[in-house]
Amino acid sequence: MNRREALSRVSLMLGGTLSAPTLLAFDRWNQMTPESRVNSPSILNEEQREIMARVAERIIPKTDTPGAIDVGVPAFIELMLREGYTKPVQDTFLTGLGDLAGKGFLTASADQQTTLLKQVEAQTLANAKAGSVSFWQLIKELTVWGYFTSEAGIKSSFDYQPIPGKFEAIKIRPGQKDFMYGNQV
Helix, strand or coil: CCHHHHHHHHHHHHHHCCCHHHHHHHHHHHHCCHHHHHCCCCCCCHHHHHHHHHHHHHHCCCCCCCCCCCCCHHHHHHHHHHHHCCHHHHHHHHHHHHHHHHCCHHHCCHHHHHHHHHHHHHHHHHCCCCCCCCHHHHHHHHHHHHHHCCHHHHHHHEECCCCCCCCCCECCCCCCCEECCCCEC
């Protein structure tokens, strides 16, 4: 499986399983004015911000296409976390970042960071409770959401058409990017 297939499958999987806090964040975000989105103080310190950026980049690394940092996913996560989520969800996220800081995430090598994140994922799956949200679930959702709602992220993965034309069935050639708005046969 190549990266594009993996991202497509992850986005499809997340598209059907967004957590309730993320769905509530959509609603809160839509209720805010643009001024209030920009003028709110940050809830992350520099260390937390760096850990969040590196985790996002481990989830969607830069290859021949832009990575999570290249398309601005860390800023997106911070904004959504600050403005879209409730205090208990924010606290869950900050606790997850604190746990990674305590395990030396920033001083670890790339391979060690990946191993730490696999451990976090395994612990999250082992401790999953219905109706609860985890740090790992939040950061994965926000990373994929931020990536695929950025212009660079969507253009690197799909044949982006900002104004879809008429419906016309076409055959996708091998290696051709998928179309964002249907049309494929």
